[in-house]
Amino acid sequence: MSVIVEDPSVRTPLVLGGHTFESVSDAVCAPVEQKAPKWWIASFAVAVSLLSLMLAMLGKLVWTGVGVWGLNNPVMWGWDLVGFVFWVGIGHAGTLISAILFLFRQKWRTSINRFAEAMTIFAVMCAGIYIAFHVGRVWVAYYLFPIPNSMAMWVNFRSPLMWDVFAVSTYFTISLLFWYVGLIPDLATLRDRAVTKTRKIWYGIFAMGWRGANRHWQHYERAYLILAALSTPLVLSVHSIVSFDFAVSQLPGWHTTIFPPYFVAGAIFSGFAMVVTLMVIARKLFKLESFMTMHHLETMNKIILATGTMVGYAYGMEFFIAWYSGNPYEGFAFVNRAFGPYAWAYWTMISCNVIFPQLFWFKKIRRSIPAMFVISIIVNIGMWFERFVITATSLHRDFLPSSWFYYSPTWVEVCQFIGSFGLFLTFFLLFLKYLPAIAISEVKGVMPEADPHHHHGGVH
Amino acid sequence: MNSNQPIGLLAEFLSPAAVLKAAETLRDAGYRQFEVYSPFPIHGMDDAMGIKDSVLGWIVVTCGAIGLSSALLLQWWVSVVAYPIVTSGKPLFSFQAFVPICFELMVLLSGFGAVFGMFALNKLPQLYHPLFRKKSFLKVTSHGFFVSVDSDDPRYSQVETADLLRSIGSVGIETIED
Numbered sequence: 001m002s003v004i005v006e007d008p009s010v011r012t013p014l015v016l017g018g019h020t021f022e023s024v025s026d027a028v029c030a031p032v033e034q035k036a037p038k039w040w041i042a043s044f045a046v047a048v049s050l051l052s053l054m055l056a057m058l059g060k061l062v063w064t065g066v067g068v069w070g071l072n073n074p075v076m077w078g079w080d081l082v083g084f085v086f087w088v089g090i091g092h093a094g095t096l097i098s099a100i101l102f103l104f105r106q107k108w109r110t111s112i113n114r115f116a117e118a119m120t121i122f123a124v125m126c127a128g129i130y131i132a133f134h135v136g137r138v139w140v141a142y143y144l145f146p147i148p149n150s151m152a153m154w155v156n157f158r159s160p161l162m163w164d165v166f167a168v169s170t171y172f173t174i175s176l177l178f179w180y181v182g183l184i185p186d187l188a189t190l191r192d193r194a195v196t197k198t199r200k201i202w203y204g205i206f207a208m209g210w211r212g213a214n215r216h217w218q219h220y221e222r223a224y225l226i227l228a229a230l231s232t233p234l235v236l237s238v239h240s241i242v243s244f245d246f247a248v249s250q251l252p253g254w255h256t257t258i259f260p261p262y263f264v265a266g267a268i269f270s271g272f273a274m275v276v277t278l279m280v281i282a283r284k285l286f287k288l289e290s291f292m293t294m295h296h297l298e299t300m301n302k303i304i305l306a307t308g309t310m311v312g313y314a315y316g317m318e319f320f321i322a323w324y325s326g327n328p329y330e331g332f333a334f335v336n337r338a339f340g341p342y343a344w345a346y347w348t349m350i351s352c353n354v355i356f357p358q359l360f361w362f363k364k365i366r367r368s369i370p371a372m373f374v375i376s377i378i379v380n381i382g383m384w385f386e387r388f389v390i391t392a393t394s395l396h397r398d399f400l401p402s403s404w405f406y407y408s409p410t411w412v413e414v415c416q417f418i419g420s421f422g423l424f425l426t427f428f429l430l431f432l433k434y435l436p437a438i439a440i441s442e443v444k445g446v447m448p449e450a451d452p453h454h455h456h457g458g459v460h
Numbered sequence: 461m462n463s464n465q466p467i468g469l470l471a472e473f474l475s476p477a478a479v480l481k482a483a484e485t486l487r488d489a490g491y492r493q494f495e496v497y498s499p500f501p502i503h504g505m506d507d508a509m510g511i512k513d514s515v516l517g518w519i520v521v522t523c524g525a526i527g528l529s530s531a532l533l534l535q536w537w538v539s540v541v542a543y544p545i546v547t548s549g550k551p552l553f554s555f556q557a558f559v560p561i562c563f564e565l566m567v568l569l570s571g572f573g574a575v576f577g578m579f580a581l582n583k584l585p586q587l588y589h590p591l592f593r594k595k596s597f598l599k600v601t602s603h604g605f606f607v608s609v610d611s612d613d614p615r616y617s618q619v620e621t622a623d624l625l626r627s628i629g630s631v632g633i634e635t636i637e638d
Contacts, residue, residue: 021499021603146538154543157535158550163560170564174571181575189499189601208585211592212600214483214509216582217501222514223578227571234567241560441601445500452480452502 014108014446017290021444024291025189028438031286032190036433039285044429050422057416058133066136068412075395075407080134082387083417085242086270087127087424088168089263089383092235093271094120095175098182099231102224108299110442111291114186115282116275117179118435122427123274124172126420131168160244167241174234178227181220184210185441239267246390253333253394256321262314269307269353270383272300276376280369282432291438294367301366304379308357311386315354329399337393341406345389352382465638468610469621471630472596476502478629479605483508485628486609491621493613497597497606516577523573524566531565532558590636608636 019027036044061068071078094116101109132141144165146155155162188210191203210216240260247259276297283292322334338346356378365371397404431437448454473479479496486494487510496505506513535558544552579585591597591608600606607630609621622633 022599025499025602146534152543154538156545156547157539157561158547158554158557160560163564166561166564170568170571173568177571177575181578185499185601192598192601204587205585208579209587209589209592210584210601211589211597212497212499213582214496214498214502214505215511216584217498218506218511219514219516219578219581221501222516223574226516226520226574230567230570230574233563237560237563237567244560441500450476450500450502452475452477452504454477 012293012295014111014293014295015291015443016293019290019447021447021449024444024447025193025440027288027290028186028436028440028443029190029193031432032434032436033193033195037285040429040433043425047422047425047429050419051426052419052422053415054129054419054422057412057419058129060412061133061416062138068410070408070410070413072405072407074398074403074405075392077134077391077395078407079388079409079413079417080130081245081391082384083420084127084130084134085263085387085391086384087123087130087420088171088242089239089267089387090271090274090380091120091123091127091171091175092239092264092267093275094118094123095171095178095231095235096268096271097275098178099228099235102228103232107446108296110446111293111438112275112279112296112300113442114179114182114435114439115279115292115437116271117175117182118428118431118437119271119274119278120175121172121179122424122431123271124168124175125427126424128168128172129420129423131164160241160248163241164245167238171234171238174227174231178224178231181223181227182439182442183435184208184220185212186436186439188212189440190436236264239264246394251394251398252327252329253337253390256318258314258317258321262311262318265307265310265314266353266383266386269304269311269357270380272304272307273376273379273383276300276304276372277380278428280373280376282437286432286437288438291443297369297372298363298366301360301372301375304376305357305360305366308353308360308379312354315350332397333394336397337389340393340397342389342393342396345385346393349382349385349389352378353386356382466611466618466635467590467638468608468616468636469618469625470591470594470597470634470636471607471609471622471625472632473605473607473630476605479607480505480508482607482625482628482630485624486607489615489624491609491613491615493610493616495608495610497591497600497604497608499601499603499605514581516574516581519577519581520570520573523577524570527569528562528566530569531562535561590638594634594636596632596634 015024069078069080097109097116098113098120102113132138135141135144144155144162184207187203187207191200191207194200194203240263243259243263246254247256249255279292279297283289319334319338322330325331356375359365359371359375365375392407396407444450471482473482476498479498480502483494483496483505487508492510494509496502496509498505532555536553539554540552546552550557597604597606607625609616609625615621618635625633
């Protein structure tokens, strides 16, 4: 088959390398069962150091107060909110892959969904840290929940910030449950392959006594389908509600109806870029190339191209509406965004998010590992800048020119953000070492041999 | 516990097709108390075994309805009864603003219903099962396909059932002891 023109009537095989059911288990379980490689120990040490950096910064914040951050009077949201939206957005690709592509019967998702869902959970944890600590007095973060208290005080349910608390906590809980349900049959695989007592006990407990009975599979598959059907509107609602944090306020540059779809597209865009970045590394290090194939990477790059173009459209449409509305404040906010003191951030965002992903129109680039690795990182830098541009540029020149100010972060904010990658990577590395990175039972289910009407060696 | 009491037969098969055919044969022979085990769900097995559709959906709908109504009740009670404060000039019961949380709690409780309902229907966790004592059964989560026939089944006979399973291509038959 030519590399450039594929025959669309022939399905690209999802598992390469002539695997049998048994060799799939062997290949996926190998990283879990072998001793941790040197690179793993080295990266884990780096990740834990970064995590400690984040904890130290949070300690400083709690000890001293939010004054350690560079926030000032008009700019009361800075890297804290940028970090929150950045991380929660990254999480969305995992749910998209696990739920939406499942409903659309996109079978190629099976070898990457476990990986992407893990990314979702750890990214939402990073986002949750930001949400909890940005309130300033973290020891009263429970005020965010409607809990009866001695002050007879209750939360304001009309506030989008309140909606966000419910959206993010529901999202985290459902993602965790979805992930765990998917893991159960594979934990049972690890339990049955275990050679040490420790593994047998721990995987045994978490596998809950799964034994592959068809009556169990029946309820299991139904539960999985329902969770996918619930997660699909959930993931769309979560980033819509995150965008309401901005859009429901009456600030020029935030108060726009395009925000919910634009945030969702951006979230998927950044999340897929993160999946590509992580997958390019992991498939190489764990020799999982026959499951995470070039076909998978190329398909994801196409989604990055599509969502990147949507984001570019949203940038353009925001400007058009700012002009078309005839509202001088709205117009000013956008001209200031592109040509004001933060123009450097705006044009970084535009080039990273709108220009570079367009290279994926070329099949050669879509299928080149180094190119996609670089572009996926550029996209995530761009999406970080998008949140920064939205947050900082809309705030720093408010309605009263006498209060205009420029915001730049302090070293505490920068180190906390760098440290949040430590939290993410620590959990991700633990996941790669102790859990199957690929959904074993699902991959077996999409192999041609799994179809009871498949003819061994027969001609189709 | 008497370890010599036979409670059924365990028969191994080599492929999804073979185990599907075995299930159809057992169903047509009038067996009801039998189970198929496989490393992944096999398409068409529910029909082949003659088992009814999962009732999980009804559990989830019930949980979702509870989530939705309790979210609405909570927001109404807090905003109108317990802490009636006018914000942004909106009415105390401004249901439009309550929609997002109603939705989220509906999804949350439906999710609990789906996961814990599935556990309940499957009687999980069940950390001990007689089959776990079978060495050959270890491969069921990797590449093994099995059928077990329960001795409670009226059609069950230690010899004839084994013969039937062998005649439809089982490659190994064992007795399951309690």
